Amino acid sequence: MNIATLLDIVSSVEPDRIAIGDAEFGITLGELREQAAKAVTLMGDQPGRPLLFGGTATAAFPIALFGAAVAGRPFAPISYRLAPGPFTALVREQLPTTLVADFRSTQDLGALDGLRVTDPDTFLSEVRAARRAESEPDQDPEQPAVLLHTSGTTGRPKVAVLRHRHLTSYVLSGTEMLGAGRDEAALVSVPPYHIAGVAGLLTALYGGRRIVQLPDFEAKTWVQTAVRQRITHAMVVPTMLARIVDVLDRIGTELPDLRHLSYGGGRMPRPVIERALDLLPHVDFVNAYGLTETTSSIAILGPEDHRSARATSDPGIRRRLESVGKPLPSVEIIVRDPSGREVQAGVGGELWVRGPQVSGEYAAASRLDGQGWFRTQDAGRIDADGYVYVEGRLDDVIVRGGENLSPGEIENVLIEHPDIADAAVFGVPDMEWGELVVAAVVPRDGCSIEEAAVQTWVASRLRSTRVPAEVRVLEKLPRNDLGKVLRRVLRDGGDAVAAG
Numbered sequence: 001m002n003i004a005t006l007l008d009i010v011s012s013v014e015p016d017r018i019a020i021g022d023a024e025f026g027i028t029l030g031e032l033r034e035q036a037a038k039a040v041t042l043m044g045d046q047p048g049r050p051l052l053f054g055g056t057a058t059a060a061f062p063i064a065l066f067g068a069a070v071a072g073r074p075f076a077p078i079s080y081r082l083a084p085g086p087f088t089a090l091v092r093e094q095l096p097t098t099l100v101a102d103f104r105s106t107q108d109l110g111a112l113d114g115l116r117v118t119d120p121d122t123f124l125s126e127v128r129a130a131r132r133a134e135s136e137p138d139q140d141p142e143q144p145a146v147l148l149h150t151s152g153t154t155g156r157p158k159v160a161v162l163r164h165r166h167l168t169s170y171v172l173s174g175t176e177m178l179g180a181g182r183d184e185a186a187l188v189s190v191p192p193y194h195i196a197g198v199a200g201l202l203t204a205l206y207g208g209r210r211i212v213q214l215p216d217f218e219a220k221t222w223v224q225t226a227v228r229q230r231i232t233h234a235m236v237v238p239t240m241l242a243r244i245v246d247v248l249d250r251i252g253t254e255l256p257d258l259r260h261l262s263y264g265g266g267r268m269p270r271p272v273i274e275r276a277l278d279l280l281p282h283v284d285f286v287n288a289y290g291l292t293e294t295t296s297s298i299a300i301l302g303p304e305d306h307r308s309a310r311a312t313s314d315p316g317i318r319r320r321l322e323s324v325g326k327p328l329p330s331v332e333i334i335v336r337d338p339s340g341r342e343v344q345a346g347v348g349g350e351l352w353v354r355g356p357q358v359s360g361e362y363a364a365a366s367r368l369d370g371q372g373w374f375r376t377q378d379a380g381r382i383d384a385d386g387y388v389y390v391e392g393r394l395d396d397v398i399v400r401g402g403e404n405l406s407p408g409e410i411e412n413v414l415i416e417h418p419d420i421a422d423a424a425v426f427g428v429p430d431m432e433w434g435e436l437v438v439a440a441v442v443p444r445d446g447c448s449i450e451e452a453a454v455q456t457w458v459a460s461r462l463r464s465t466r467v468p469a470e471v472r473v474l475e476k477l478p479r480n481d482l483g484k485v486l487r488r489v490l491r492d493g494g495d496a497v498a499a500g
Helices: 003-013 029-040 060-071 084-093 120-129 164-174 195-207 219-228 238-251 270-279 303-311 315-322 407-415 451-459 487-492
Strands: 018-020 051-053 075-077 097-100 115-118 144-149 159-163 185-188 210-213 233-236 260-263 284-291 296-301 332-336 349-354 374-382 388-393 398-400 403-405 420-430 434-443 470-476
Touching: 003 029, 003 060, 003 164, 003 195, 018 029, 029 060, 029 120, 051 060, 060 075, 060 120, 060 195, 115 120, 144 164, 144 195, 159 164, 164 195, 185 195, 185 219, 195 210, 195 233, 195 296, 219 238, 233 238, 238 260, 238 270, 270 284, 270 303, 270 315, 270 407, 284 303, 303 315, 332 374, 388 407, 398 420, 398 434, 403 407, 407 420, 407 434, 407 451, 420 487, 434 451, 451 470
Parallel strands: 018 210, 051 075, 051 097, 075 144, 097 115, 185 210, 185 233, 233 260, 260 284, 434 470
Antiparallel strands: 144 159, 284 296, 332 349, 349 374, 374 388, 398 403, 420 434
């Protein structure tokens, strides 16, 4: 099945249901399918070549995505926040091609042979003026549908290949066709070049939930949009939720229409989610863990788990707020040691996953083994009750004196300190211990932080091996544009602003 067929199905059943934008003036499912068919006529000059999309989340995004699917072209969103050099390099790798991007992204491209450039507004105008293509989408499920560049927090991004079968499997395995009420609306603030942006668009459209797009995230604007558009569903990354909670707490605004809020894309500090649960007790919270190569979510911590963990005094159950829940029914997740042997419950190692939505494929090669297992390169463990705990990238795990230490465990304790607003933990080489624990902390406004006080705080709550040998006080932590801490930058000592 082609992903455009998902739109064909729902638009043929309820063509007048609003799909994108305002509840009164938005684009309907039928209009979206019509405009995708018109976009096909603009894509016939480069058959089979990727359609590059370097714009924000506007109506041009779904029209380009489905238009490319019908035209038999892979859709390749790239980050409009990249510096000119890396952006140009990613474009050059895909030539010949068409790039839909705004002026911010294209002004430094120069002249590249085989490149046709148009901005999103011009693209939409051309679509409206074009004739409708009568071609039907190719139903070969093995055709590449989306090419996504991995985040590249530890090196040069790779191009992950998601075929139509991966995306349709993800949507069909967990989404009821037009199961959403007509009053439901999803606020999307994740950019198109992130797997959550693509997967969230497909599942919302197939489920019939109206999509409200927020091109650039700013916490106060997010809250105002949620109130004005009567948003019922939203997805954010942990740093976004922390800022949203700060706004709600500061201005006293409520979100009475919000029913469901999912988060993922990074580690969620337990104090942040506990605070969110207290501020929004009527909201169903979901933690979703997944990777680009797994076509989004592979494990879920659901609403009841959130509520029971927040309400209990049992530390074991309370700790589940630090987990990503249990695997989806359609996938398998196991933990293996460095030799590739599966380990017992509770023992740490590397998370491996397999299932119909798992791609594990890059433009140059596949990383699936002979039995379909994909190495996530995430360190983690699965407890006796089946809850999955992600402890960071394998490269982030600190090995001190032969003991593996999880940065997240130490960061949770640091963020509980009343004077610390943000924290990241990483390892640095040491002749005696192999690696030493270093903490980078950001003080709350008006607070000062002393290294000895931080070390005492951690020592009173964790084993002595977890106590930072060094505490660096910074004004902010280096993060990528999805909020993930760039630990390699901290280790290298660059792009981190010292406080004071």
